[in-house]
Amino acid sequence: MNTIHVRFKLAYPGFSLDVDLDIPGIGVTVLFGHSGSGKTTLLRCVAGLQPVAEGELVVNGEVWQDATTTLPTHRRPIGYVFQEASLFAHLDIRRNLEYGLRRVPEARRRVGLKQAIDLLGIGHLLDRMPDRLSGGERQRVGIARALAVSPEILLMDEPLAALDLARKQEILPYLERLHDDLEIPVLYVSHSPDEVARLADHLVVMEQGRVVASGGLTETLARLDLPIRLGEDAGVVLDGEVVEIDANWHLARVRVGSGQADSHPGGPVSLWVRDSGHPVGHRARVRILARDVSLALDRHDDSSILNTLSATVVEVADDTHPALSLVRLDVGGAPLVARLTRRSVCGLDLLPGKLIWVQIKAVALIG
Amino acid sequence: MSPSDLGAIWLTLKLASVTTALLLLIGTPIAWWLARTPSFWKGPVGAVVALPIVLPPTVIGFYLLVVMGPNGPVGHFTQSLGLGVLPFTFAGLVVASVFYSLPFVVQPLQNAFEAIGERPLEVAATLRASPLDTFFSVVLPLARPGYLTATVLGFAHTVGEFGVVLMIGGNIPDETRVVSVQIYDHVEAMEYAQAHWLAAGMVAFSFLVLLALYTLNPSGRRR
Numbered sequence: 001m002n003t004i005h006v007r008f009k010l011a012y013p014g015f016s017l018d019v020d021l022d023i024p025g026i027g028v029t030v031l032f033g034h035s036g037s038g039k040t041t042l043l044r045c046v047a048g049l050q051p052v053a054e055g056e057l058v059v060n061g062e063v064w065q066d067a068t069t070t071l072p073t074h075r076r077p078i079g080y081v082f083q084e085a086s087l088f089a090h091l092d093i094r095r096n097l098e099y100g101l102r103r104v105p106e107a108r109r110r111v112g113l114k115q116a117i118d119l120l121g122i123g124h125l126l127d128r129m130p131d132r133l134s135g136g137e138r139q140r141v142g143i144a145r146a147l148a149v150s151p152e153i154l155l156m157d158e159p160l161a162a163l164d165l166a167r168k169q170e171i172l173p174y175l176e177r178l179h180d181d182l183e184i185p186v187l188y189v190s191h192s193p194d195e196v197a198r199l200a201d202h203l204v205v206m207e208q209g210r211v212v213a214s215g216g217l218t219e220t221l222a223r224l225d226l227p228i229r230l231g232e233d234a235g236v237v238l239d240g241e242v243v244e245i246d247a248n249w250h251l252a253r254v255r256v257g258s259g260q261a262d263s264h265p266g267g268p269v270s271l272w273v274r275d276s277g278h279p280v281g282h283r284a285r286v287r288i289l290a291r292d293v294s295l296a297l298d299r300h301d302d303s304s305i306l307n308t309l310s311a312t313v314v315e316v317a318d319d320t321h322p323a324l325s326l327v328r329l330d331v332g333g334a335p336l337v338a339r340l341t342r343r344s345v346c347g348l349d350l351l352p353g354k355l356i357w358v359q360i361k362a363v364a365l366i367g
Numbered sequence: 368m369s370p371s372d373l374g375a376i377w378l379t380l381k382l383a384s385v386t387t388a389l390l391l392l393i394g395t396p397i398a399w400w401l402a403r404t405p406s407f408w409k410g411p412v413g414a415v416v417a418l419p420i421v422l423p424p425t426v427i428g429f430y431l432l433v434v435m436g437p438n439g440p441v442g443h444f445t446q447s448l449g450l451g452v453l454p455f456t457f458a459g460l461v462v463a464s465v466f467y468s469l470p471f472v473v474q475p476l477q478n479a480f481e482a483i484g485e486r487p488l489e490v491a492a493t494l495r496a497s498p499l500d501t502f503f504s505v506v507l508p509l510a511r512p513g514y515l516t517a518t519v520l521g522f523a524h525t526v527g528e529f530g531v532v533l534m535i536g537g538n539i540p541d542e543t544r545v546v547s548v549q550i551y552d553h554v555e556a557m558e559y560a561q562a563h564w565l566a567a568g569m570v571a572f573s574f575l576v577l578l579a580l581y582t583l584n585p586s587g588r589r590r
Binding site: 047073074075084088089099100104149155 | 486487489490491492493494495496497498500504505508509511
């Protein structure tokens, strides 16, 4: 039941979209790709804003579109956040927020107006007109307005793309709260690796109107057959939990990986990161770039590297440069990707199944 | 001012009001269609709507006279309904004025609709508003400056017509004799004083209307 089945076929001169995809009906799914990859078109198809002759859309068991019926946009229980906030210029913020809410029958309201206002921190803006707001504030209102219709799915089309870096940093925490506080599945279009790393649970990678990969974030980022560059480099993102604070050295220990940790020869997998003030028990996400991972046959406790873990080689693949290889490792159920020279791969005789020590130079805590 | 002058003023205001009201009703769907259609017919229809801007009023009046006259297709139709023929009646004048002032209402509305763009309509749809709901709750308020312009121009242009009236309405007191025709009559009869009163009144009226338009509706204020 809790899946969203999406199948759309669309072609016009110079562009075609051909997508057949199942995505989870919970959590944040990021549609990731370059501009022109069709991710926004796909989102518009889901919203019913893009007419498609051939398509099928089933959201958590409800048919929104198939061969015989197509729900018009205003009958789909969606919330949509556009790239530019697109607030109604003739209505103040309060009436912008109420516009959708008033059109939802009371029995179907699950998100209160107050809840949406509080979640996005816009209580002080209600009596202003949209042109008196900053870009970041406008976009927060846009998100709250979409939430106030109690959507069954929230569609977000690069909501941060039109904002500068400071405004992005202003909004990202609100999006993370959304993710943590509401049980509304989100379909989020982005070409920003940073947003993917921070927000995604599920990642769909698109290229030229096709889906080239779809899967859990950690799993998909660790695939060597399509190393998806998050920023300048390949790398993985792991979900974990802060389990210990070392106040003396200003470090925090984050436990990552799946429950198979006990069977791991090195014990439960945990990583030391700089303490960013999160308490014990905080759900944390860490990013480890392939270039920051090096491998050794023996354990070295005499180096400056803090995080040394034992791992199993899963797969070795060529990187883009002929001198380099990518090595996928399993660390107590958590995947890691390391970039090594081919010479090192040969020298260490790295083959799938080999046990090895992993030294991680840098771990970034990303919320 | 003579009773016939006052009658002409009253008739002119009545004609302009009725015409403007009808034009807003008729012009809205035409302008909406012109603003949004990707159809090939957008060009031809737009050109037909704009014709009265360039054609001499006598040409419009002439064809309307032929079409609505006893032997014209519309004339046949109105006669079969027992309404008689439209030329030389107030109703005929309204019909003629609607044609004559159509572009002055349609074009400001079309511009206003085009300026709104697609996005607010999409936003409204994602907020559960049906297309009709969207039109009244989003399009109309956003197009308000366009409606103000259309109303003022439609009204003022109808007040200012002369050639069409003469062709289709003639010069029947309290029926088709509007101010512009009354002025013409005064000048013909060498009654320059009376002509002055009405002519100066028209100048003042037109100036005030345009002044109101330009002060109430400053362009470029909205993004």
